[in-house]
Amino acid sequence: MTTHVLIVGLGLIGGSLALAIQKNPEVKVMGFDTDFHTVRKAKKLGVINDMALSLKDSAKMADIIVFATPVNATLQLMNEAQHWQLKKDVILSDTGSTKKIIMEKAKSLKKLGLTFIGGHPMAGSHKSGIEAAKAHLFENAYYMVTPLEHEEEEKILVLEKLLLPTKGKILRVTALEHDHMTAVVSHFPHLVAASLVHQLSSENEEYPFTRQLAAGGFRDITRIASSNPVMWRDITLQNRIELVNQLTKWQKEMDTVKTLLLQAEPSNIEHYFSRAKYVRDELPITSQGAMYSVFDLYVDVPDYPGVISEVTGILANHLISITNLRIVETREDVFGILVISFQTLEDRTKAASCIAEETIYETYIS
Numbered sequence: 001m002t003t004h005v006l007i008v009g010l011g012l013i014g015g016s017l018a019l020a021i022q023k024n025p026e027v028k029v030m031g032f033d034t035d036f037h038t039v040r041k042a043k044k045l046g047v048i049n050d051m052a053l054s055l056k057d058s059a060k061m062a063d064i065i066v067f068a069t070p071v072n073a074t075l076q077l078m079n080e081a082q083h084w085q086l087k088k089d090v091i092l093s094d095t096g097s098t099k100k101i102i103m104e105k106a107k108s109l110k111k112l113g114l115t116f117i118g119g120h121p122m123a124g125s126h127k128s129g130i131e132a133a134k135a136h137l138f139e140n141a142y143y144m145v146t147p148l149e150h151e152e153e154e155k156i157l158v159l160e161k162l163l164l165p166t167k168g169k170i171l172r173v174t175a176l177e178h179d180h181m182t183a184v185v186s187h188f189p190h191l192v193a194a195s196l197v198h199q200l201s202s203e204n205e206e207y208p209f210t211r212q213l214a215a216g217g218f219r220d221i222t223r224i225a226s227s228n229p230v231m232w233r234d235i236t237l238q239n240r241i242e243l244v245n246q247l248t249k250w251q252k253e254m255d256t257v258k259t260l261l262l263q264a265e266p267s268n269i270e271h272y273f274s275r276a277k278y279v280r281d282e283l284p285i286t287s288q289g290a291m292y293s294v295f296d297l298y299v300d301v302p303d304y305p306g307v308i309s310e311v312t313g314i315l316a317n318h319l320i321s322i323t324n325l326r327i328v329e330t331r332e333d334v335f336g337i338l339v340i341s342f343q344t345l346e347d348r349t350k351a352a353s354c355i356a357e358e359t360i361y362e363t364y365i366s
């Protein structure tokens with residue numbers, strides 16, 4: 001029997017979800033977006049089976065509806081859904097990065113007989129829009145599911161079954177647990193990244209050359225500052241209490257760092273970095289499918305025309321696919337570091353040995 005799924009919001013996440021769940025031949029995906037060009041593009045790219053031109057009319061036909069919109073738009077859509085004519089057993093879900101306020105709204109929908117089960121895949125990118133969607137985006141990443149306390153198990157299982165082709169790891173958590181944990185590992189780091197960029201920007205008048213020196217380290221730690229500002233505005237507003245708590249802890253941590261600097265005791269400073277390195281190195285490797293994979297290979301290349309095609313040509317000859325490519329300019333006019341991302345560890349290992357055999361360029365892993 002065919003399951004009709006309506007995805008509302010066809011950006012990076014809605015598009016990736018549509019591509020993944022269509023691997024199940026019994027699933028048909030209708031897609032809606034307020035931007036009609038996006039809906040048309042989604043159909044043209046094969047991201048959705050059918051274009052939903054009217055949200056109300058398409059909602060009537062859906063067995064499952066997933067909101068993949070910025071979280072404040074999702075709240076708005078949940079309000080509107082109360083007035084839609086929906087199938088009796090329809091399940092509503094979302095992909096939003098916050099859960100507490102959304103699940104509070106879900107409680108009021110429950111009183112009207114509507115089932116809403118929250119969802120949030122912990123994989124993404126600073127890129128947005130349908131063009132960035134990838135069927136494998138959620139592979140091996142945690143896909144958090146936040147049912148209300150007394151939700152029917154059968155309904156939760158229907159949603160989880162739909163998500164199986166994403167190859168994400170389903171993790172049931174409460175909305176409160178969700179918002180606390182994501183504040184620590186996602187939302188607060190985003191504020192830090194944005195603040196570092198602002199700090200660099202304020203240097204501009206006195207030392208305008210500073211930005212030219214922003215090399216691998218600065219770029220790595222601030223990549224997420226290039227994300228969609230509307231999405232992050234909404235996340236920040238919905239999780240601001242957790243964020244204020246994180247900020248208070250961070251300020252305390254910075255006081256510790258300040259004391260270390262003022263005391264200038266070498267062993268204490270080294271110990272601070274050693275403990276951080278230990279915890280960072282122990283982080284589990286997840287999200288093979290995410291676009292910014294951990295399988296990066298650094299290639300030290302001289303700065304001359306054709307060097308990139310030389311390296312990528314070698315990889316192509318050996319049928320090794322790459323998922324991303326960028327240059328980190330550490331010292332202007334001298335050397336560039338070519339950073340190549342692969343989907344798997346095997347691809348990266350094979351690439352390193354081909355480059356070692358066929359060129360004189362050194363390769364290393366971060």
Ligand SMILES: NC(=O)c1ccc[n+]([C@@H]2O[C@H](COP(=O)([O-])OP(=O)(O)OC[C@H]3O[C@@H](n4cnc5c(N)ncnc54)[C@H](O)[C@@H]3O)[C@@H](O)[C@H]2O)c1
Binds near residue numbers: 010077
């Ligand atoms: N980007 C990430 O890394 C990431 C990861 C996991 C979850 N999320 C969450 O998933 C959701 C979508 O994020 P994204 O990265 O795909 O954003 P995106 O900007 O790529 O796409 C959002 C899409 O929603 C559409 N839209 C906005 N308001 C709408 C409305 N009222 N009705 C219909 N369509 C509407 C936009 O036109 C856009 O096409 C957000 O809630 C975000 O918090 C994002």
Ligand SMILES: O=C(O)C(=O)C[C@]1(C(=O)O)C=C[C@@H](O)C=C1
Binds near residue numbers: 127
């Ligand atoms: O990789 C990135 O660019 C992301 O920011 C992805 C990221 C994250 O913080 O890990 C961002 C927000 C989402 O809710 C989930 C994932």
